[in-house]
Every structure is written in structure tokens, then in C-alpha cells.
Amino acid sequence: MHDLLAITLKRLEGAADGDRDALAALIGEGRAVSAGRVLVEEGSRPQLSMLLLSGFVGRVSILNEGGRQISGLNVPGDFVDLHSLLLKKMDHSLVALTDVVVATISHVDLRLICEARPQLMRALWRETVIDGAINREWLLAQGRMAAAERLAHRFCELYVRLEAVGLAADYRFDLPITQSDAADMLGITPVHVNRSLKTLRKQGLLEWRGGPAVIHEWRTLTQLAQFDPIYLQARLITPGA
Amino acid sequence: MHDLLAITLKRLEGAADGDRDALAALIGEGRAVSAGRVLVEEGSRPQLSMLLLSGFVGRVSILNEGGRQISGLNVPGDFVDLHSLLLKKMDHSLVALTDVVVATISHVDLRLICEARPQLMRALWRETVIDGAINREWLLAQGRMAAAERLAHRFCELYVRLEAVGLAADYRFDLPITQSDAADMLGITPVHVNRSLKTLRKQGLLEWRGGPAVIHEWRTLTQLAQFDPIYLQARLITPGA
DNA sequence: CGTGGAGTTGAGTTTGGTCAATATGCGTGG
């Protein structure tokens, strides 16, 4: 668990070591939350931000009539809702898609440390900007790619992000979410996720049945998905040791 | 033009007046760029950020095969590429969708002023976080709304954003972009934009033919689009005087 | 005038959605 904290801190680019230590000192103990639980409710006004230590958290937006969209996914090592420091009211919910462990940092502390340490603030700002880059990529995929390619793209992205925090290797990683959740991430129906998966499976590109995922043909998969990790590079500092 | 600068500065929440003046001092003269021009090229490493004073700028991502997606739209008063201060390499292009006027601020200056004035940095950070909120809303629309509703939603958003900077009133505003650009914003084809527009027009909801836009039935339109401006509220400080 | 870009419309196709039945797998209580 503490490896992860180290990785998270390490990729705060431009921060001094003193900054990192000071931030680390503000981070609370990890708290376990079980799958399906809402971590932060839409409309609420959080007084703290969270660092994800294990599991997957989804950024969930709801439409009155029949729509649920996961507009972002956090993997271990991510700050989950740094932006709530700046935007009082949550315009979406944060949901534990799997069992998760989160550590918290109070906004009061964050505000103080940011004021005292501009380089750290800048690094945290940068984290939220990278989230934005990922978001843009999702939007591009959502707007201009077919369902199967979008799915392939998401697998590529997840692999790269998880590898960067030591949670994926040899084209394998664990993704214990439902096809329904995947559907909400991709903007398609669960039924169609299933069919798209079948297509990719038949092409021998990957294997995933709600738990361990294996990418068989990385090269082909990235080509199909037109996946270019530049938009992630900011998070690509390889895990220390 | 300088009204606009004043509005932009005013909505930098939490900044002191001294901060605003100091920032204003760094902003260069407006430069006119004509429609269609690329302001910042994908892959480049900008040394400055831009403030949009007039016209519309699109954040354009390209897919190798047949895909162009506008993943964000800036209206006058927006900082166009603040995030390039933090992410060296552009992962998308910035394109003038109409004739525009932009003022620039050098990254060197920005970095210095941010270090000296944490509250200003925080306010600028907040601006990029609001961009993220808009992005999430687009993703929600892209993923879970039908084309016509998505189009309606975009009109609602634009009206609210433009009204906030004094460029829309009485449910009217000017939007001199092509249907093709609208298509790339919505993730649909130009032909389908045309048909969706026809639908909305027939329902008497709005009028737009590539120039002035008029929303006839705001209430109905917002309902159709399930438009709730909370995600924009951070930018809703009404124009001074 | 006439040329090219943008908008409009129709006809036919494709992708993904809907509805519904069946399968699978797991945790609980008997």
C-alpha cells in the first residue's frame, strides 16, 4: 500500500521532496469501502479529497431519463476528487466500482499546504489537468470510434495506467467490474459490450470475463484502437523499483 | 474588448484585486486570427497561453482514419490553453472556428506570477477544473443522449456561457460556425446535424442557420436537453454592469 | 455569370438498441 503512496508522490512533477513529505503527512489512514458504495454524492459539498489506494472508482453522472454515464475512472494512485477543492458542489457522484481503499486529505489542510508550497500546488493542478486530457481522449473515442474499438482503447489505456502503478505486467491486469459498468463507461448498452467483447475475443486480441484481463495482441489492439499513449505520458513515470 | 478582460478577471474567484491587476499587466495586445487557422498545433510545445477576446476556438483531436472531434469549445473571456502551462506537449490542436482575437501571456510570466501569488494560481487552477466539468457534461451528452437532444444541450450551454460574458441576451446570440463544425462537436455527421436542426426547428424550439441563433422556447429546450446549468455555475458571475 | 463551399433532402445500409429467453455462478439458508 505504501509503495503506491510513494508512486503517487513521485509523479508530482516539479514538487520538492520537502513538498512530498509535507503532503504525505496530511494523508490519513486508508479506509475500506465495499463495491457499489457511493463515496461522494452528487450535490454534496465535500470537505476533503481522496487518494485511491486500491480498487476502481467511477465518476458517475446520471440523466433523469434512463442514462448513467461513467465520465471518468480512477485507478490506484490517483487523486480521486482533487477538483472538489475548487468546485464547492459536486456535479457528479463518485462510486466504488469494486471494493476500494481510500485515504483522505482535508481541504483545510490542502488549502494551507498549497498556499505555503506553490510548487506542490502546481503539481496538484497538473494532476487535474492530466485528468482533463484523459477526458478529452474519452470524448474523442465516444464521438468517433465504433464500440469495439472504443472498448479496445479503454483496455489499452487501463493497461498503461495500471502498469505505471505496478498493478499490471505481461499484458495482464485485474479488472473486477461488471459489463454493465463497462457499458456506462463506453456509452453503450451492456448487451453491446458483451457482443463487442465477443468480437475482440474471437479476433484473439484479449480475454476478460469480469475479473483478470489478458491482452493477447498488444500491437494489433493498439492499432485497432488507434491508441497513442501521449495523452497519458504525464502519468507514465514507471513505478520505482 | 476591455469589458471582456474585466469579466474574465472578475470571475477568478478568490484572487485579490492586486492579483488581478498583476495578471492583467501580463496580458499582451489582442491579435486577430482568421477563421480556419490553427492557433496551436498538436504536438507543439507552446511557450505561452491565450485569452480569447472574440470569436470561437475549438479544441480539435484527429483520428488517423476519418475522425475529427472537437473536444471543447472556448468562448470569449475563456483562457484557451492554460493547461499547456502544465502539460508540455499539446495532445490536440486549437483551431479558430471563426475569426478570433486572442491575447497572449507567456508561460514564463505565468509561472512567476503563480509562484508569487498562490491565490491567483488557485483561481487559474479553478478555471481549468471548470473546463473539466464542461468536458464531463459533453461526455455525458455524447454517451447517453440522442443527437437532437445533444444539439439542444449544446445550444443551452452556449447561451448560458455567452450570456455570462455579455454576448447573449433575449435568447439570442451569434454562432457563425458551420454545421460541419457542429457535427465534430457532437460526434455525429454533418448530414445528421442538419436533420436534427430541422427537427428542433419544426418543433419551434430554435432557429439557427450558421449565424444568429434564436432560442424560441427556452423552457422546453432545457427540458428536452435535460440541461441543468450547475456544472457551469462557476462561470455564471453575471457581467459587471 | 460561374464556381466552390455549405446546406438540404432522399434512399438504402449499418451500427447499436430493445426485448426477451436462457445460462452461469455465487452466496444464503435449510
Added chain:
DNA sequence: CCACGCATATTGACCAAACTCAACTCCACG
């Protein structure tokens, strides 16, 4: 240990939204 029940996954048949292709119109501009 088994049976039941629920949630998730899988598949088929049919439907609807959006795409493709192509023709035609409408301007603005030279």
C-alpha cells in the same frame, strides 16, 4: 451439502437511430 434466488452474462430476433452516398439547392465571391 444442496436448493433456491439473485445478479450477471450470453444469445437471438427484431427495431430504430444514425451513417453513407448522392443529387440538388443556395449563396457568396471573384
